[in-house]
Amino acid sequence: MSTTFQNIRGTFDILPDAYTDDGGTRIASSAEWRHVEATVRDVLCRYNFEEIRTPALEPTELVARGVGESTDIVQKEMFAFERSGTQYVLRPEITAPVVRSFLQHHLDQRGGVQKLFYLGPCFRAEKPQKGRYRQFHQFGIEIMGADKPRADAETIAVLMAVCDALGLTDLKLRLNTLGTPERRAEYVEALQDYLAPHADELSETSQRRLERNPLRILDTKVEHEQEILRDAPKLMDFVGEESLAHYDEVKEHLDGLRIEYEEDPQLVRGLDYYTETTFELESPGLGAQSALAGGGRYDRLAEVLGSDEPFPAVGFAAGMERLFLALDAADVDRPGTPTPDVFIAALGEEAERWVFRTTQSLRDAGLHVAHDLMGRSLKAQMKEANRQNAPYAMIIGSNELEAEAATVKEMESGEQQEVDFDELAEYLARRVDGTEAG
RNA sequence: GUGGGUGUAGCUCAGUUGGUUAGAGCGCCAGGUUGUGGUCCUGGAGGUCGCGGGUUCAAAUCCCGCCACUCACCCCA
Known part of the structure; x- marks a missing residue:
């Protein structure tokens, strides 16, 4: 292909x-x-x-x-x-x-x-x-x-x-x-003695095993071989x-x-x-x-x-x-791929730099954080957040930089609120803990 | 080693008695929304139809060969 x-x-x-x-x-x-x-x-x-x-x-x-x-x-x-x-x-x-x-x-x-x-x-x-x-x-x-x-x-x-x-x-x-092994060897010998007269009735592989590994013949699924084995000596009698x-x-x-x-x-x-x-x-x-x-x-x-x-x-x-x-x-349930706690979307070069640094510090704080590495549109970044099943998205543009407060969106409800930059880690950690309880 | 099955887009597949430009759904990308995902609409990218040969005016389609993958036998986890 x-x-x-x-x-x-x-x-x-x-x-x-x-x-x-x-x-x-x-x-x-x-x-x-x-x-x-x-x-x-x-x-x-x-x-x-x-x-x-x-x-x-x-x-x-x-x-x-x-x-x-x-x-x-x-x-x-x-x-x-x-x-x-x-x-x-x-x-x-x-x-x-x-x-x-x-x-x-x-x-x-x-x-x-x-x-x-x-x-x-x-x-x-x-x-x-x-x-x-x-x-x-x-x-x-x-x-x-x-x-x-x-x-x-x-x-x-x-x-x-x-x-x-x-x-x-x-x-x-x-x-x-x-x-x-000693008793097993005795048994193998007895099995060989028993099978030898029937050798020409056995399949090719079984004939080969007769010499090399006779025990394995016991596994056979060939019907007439199973019949022959019915009267063969039993391993139990030798144990x-x-x-x-x-x-x-x-x-x-x-x-x-x-x-x-x-x-x-x-x-x-x-x-x-x-x-x-x-x-x-x-x-x-x-x-x-x-x-x-x-x-x-x-x-x-x-x-x-x-x-x-x-x-x-x-x-x-x-x-x-x-x-x-x-x-x-x-049909046993198994876990899916882990999803990010939050996706951080950036608008504009200055925001991208801020997001890149903040992503790092939030990760240091123990959060699972995703962000964009392609310089894509906000719409594309939101779409990505959705695809990755992030429960929260964060939007950072010039407004947020100026206000020093992030727009945090809860994806399922669509509700948004402003969160001060210095409270971000604590806020997210609290929200994420709550949702992960189940 | 021995049999059977299948090869068309990233995935699942359609493709008529051979007929000209090879399609659909999903997925992907973009637009509809100059800063907002999921639903919807529109558009786009993406194919040496497994490979090679043959028949034919014409082959994804018919024939031959090969390759790959797969299931099963054997045996094992």
Whole structure:
């Protein structure tokens, strides 16, 4: 259409106003993003989590090891490149980076359990579609150093609390346990043995997974594969007693908090690092991308990343874009762009200079002030004040300069009055406070 | 990687069996008001009709190719 540049495919601009992209998806305004981010931070802080910020760029090896060589993410979705002999990757998720940072900075030495949260962009080179982008935004938590089932339950509880604070209801929580890696390995072997005779009945991808990542076959949506799986060995039968006890206690805590969930033995998360408890939060009716968040326990990740000692850990990651989809579907009210308290219109060069200085001092006094920078007509400036939804407009011309009193107009009623220059800040502050009470 | 859909103004879209100068609404700018917004009236700016080729006296419209965007499968947040 035009010859100017366009944003990279699979990314999107967040503008002052919400808009609809070419696929009909509503892209929320920057004010809505700020509101959601603020709500997320607020709830997480109330649950006593502390923020951690790590770079978008990480060593490729960290992601390969942390997320797992067999995963789709590492196999085909990394934005990775080499520069001067160093292998870089734009992080596809933030758990491995957080654990890296935790180990690098010996955060365990701060004492006790570390409850961390993050919020930021991630990158995956997938084919974009509704609710799925190449640059997307995740927030999440990691509880480092706690192996008690209460940590699992708190992870889920804080996730639900964030959704609740945002106004999301009708969510579905699915829960499962994967047991220990050792027992899981036994199970994988049994599953392979069971499936091997059926290999030629399986789809191409499932055949490939049979070798590399057999657990993922459990997710299949192919009907005859599901039939084959019906008589397959069950993961639950391989999960050890300790794991089952842990799982039971997690459920007990959730019951105690009145958090509803649905057990789903088929729930196998796509990332290699999960052990024991796993869960996924869904917003039904969102279509293809209904998963808002996923998480679970990953007690072995620290060691996979080179730690000499184990750090039991549990956390979740949630997708901001998915959250917005759910908010749209639920028609939840969100704030609009902040509007100026007052628009100051100037008539003539002398007034412009006075307005420019006064704007500054009113802003110093804490007011949100707008003014004209184009030298436009009074009519145009009033129109601008109206467009910006300023509750008050102030008019400064030669009359006002001479009288040393401003004409202040209340936009809604259209009423005007004169206010002495030295009382302006106080007058406006008082009026604005009154209107903002609601 | 595999399928489907869509490309006309800033936005939403119309454009007849191909027909000469490509339109509407909204938005934007200006005037009606030599110092006053929202409503109303008038005017204006803004388009390589995604790109390239072909058919034709004539293409936004028909044909071919390409590109972009998008939805879905897979998988994930």
